[in-house]
Amino acid sequence: MIAKSGREHSADAVLRAELKAAHGLSRRDASAVSRGVFAHFRWLGWTDTGVPLEQRIEQALAFASRFKESPESIPDAELLAKAVPEWVGGQLKMSAEWLRTLQAEPKIWLRARPGYAGDLIQKLGCSKTCGVPDAVAYEGGADLFRSPEFQAGEFEMQDIGSQAVGRLCDPQLGETWWDACAGEGGKMLHLADLMQNKGLIWASDRAEWRLRRLRQRAARAKCFNYRAILWDGSAKLPTKTKFDGVLVDAPCSGLATWQRNPHARWTATLADVRELADIQSALLAHAAAGVKPGGRLVYAVCTLTQGETEDVATGFERAFPEFEPFSSRSPFTPSAPPQSRHWFWPQTTGGNGMFAALWRRKD
Numbered sequence: 001m002i003a004k005s006g007r008e009h010s011a012d013a014v015l016r017a018e019l020k021a022a023h024g025l026s027r028r029d030a031s032a033v034s035r036g037v038f039a040h041f042r043w044l045g046w047t048d049t050g051v052p053l054e055q056r057i058e059q060a061l062a063f064a065s066r067f068k069e070s071p072e073s074i075p076d077a078e079l080l081a082k083a084v085p086e087w088v089g090g091q092l093k094m095s096a097e098w099l100r101t102l103q104a105e106p107k108i109w110l111r112a113r114p115g116y117a118g119d120l121i122q123k124l125g126c127s128k129t130c131g132v133p134d135a136v137a138y139e140g141g142a143d144l145f146r147s148p149e150f151q152a153g154e155f156e157m158q159d160i161g162s163q164a165v166g167r168l169c170d171p172q173l174g175e176t177w178w179d180a181c182a183g184e185g186g187k188m189l190h191l192a193d194l195m196q197n198k199g200l201i202w203a204s205d206r207a208e209w210r211l212r213r214l215r216q217r218a219a220r221a222k223c224f225n226y227r228a229i230l231w232d233g234s235a236k237l238p239t240k241t242k243f244d245g246v247l248v249d250a251p252c253s254g255l256a257t258w259q260r261n262p263h264a265r266w267t268a269t270l271a272d273v274r275e276l277a278d279i280q281s282a283l284l285a286h287a288a289a290g291v292k293p294g295g296r297l298v299y300a301v302c303t304l305t306q307g308e309t310e311d312v313a314t315g316f317e318r319a320f321p322e323f324e325p326f327s328s329r330s331p332f333t334p335s336a337p338p339q340s341r342h343w344f345w346p347q348t349t350g351g352n353g354m355f356a357a358l359w360r361r362k363d
């Protein structure tokens, strides 16, 4: 049922499609199926390979409830040995704190549209965090896509880590930005809100179906100051425009979202990381040509592997001395000194991890 590439066929996406197709399944049964599937992948390193799948899922559910009741009942050493494949240790500094976040159910984050955070806290019972403005956590069990607030465009479903990247971009009113890997438009819509719809955003992706979704989302959000256009990532840019800011939210191994997509930790490989790092470097090099003198370039990935973060950023700096590091404050720790590289770890942010590097083209 699940193809090899965790990038295009995540368990989450397959499960959603299957549940949608399974007419007549009650909401309660559907959510029990989801719980079983997610627990299975989350606790795969613990369950017994020699028993039938149904039994394995039961074991996984038992581990999940034990962990929920008492996270400390799973010792650090077990987490380090069983939570992720061995190759991961060569790509990042493994810590029991990070692995503990992978075993817990992820939080649901909403991005309140400008002026709606207070309303959402009241009507949906959301809670506010310190740090990223407009990020609110939802703790209820309702299908938010059906809520009148969503239909009215009062919020977007967007993880707090992604929201932090929009804040790092810090686009100004009236500027012209290029969201080079815009996908379905999560960050593009955030940039548009931060610009109060004043200015212009070019949104490109190589997948037409993603741009179709982006247009639908933009229409619901009443965002009109954008142009969606295909771009295959090559040196032939979609426009000759020079931008005040370019965001390259590149395709990646998604390792920092493994708490949300537990299946992906068993399908992603070191070869994927290497292959993706080459794609990221090429996208960044090509998109950089669109930055005007004095303009900013932001590289972001929802992974924390050495190969896709520091190595890509350092390689870019070596090849493009006309760009200098650009420091900005982390939205999570606004009183800390500004930095040009940001590492958002799930155990400190409560959301997906992200890496971001920022530069400015010299005048």
Ligand SMILES: C[S@@+](CC[C@H](N)C(=O)[O-])C[C@H]1O[C@@H](n2cnc3c(N)ncnc32)[C@H](O)[C@@H]1O
Pocket (backbone or CB within 6 Å): 162, 180, 181, 182, 183, 184, 185, 186, 187, 188, 204, 205, 206, 207, 210, 231, 232, 233, 234, 249, 250, 251, 252, 279, 283
């Ligand atoms: C991390 S996702 C973008 C998510 C999006 N920015 C958001 O916030 O919703 C990366 C995107 O890069 C696109 N992509 C992958 N390879 C590409 C390439 N060679 N050229 C352009 N886009 C590419 C994918 O289709 C995908 O939509």
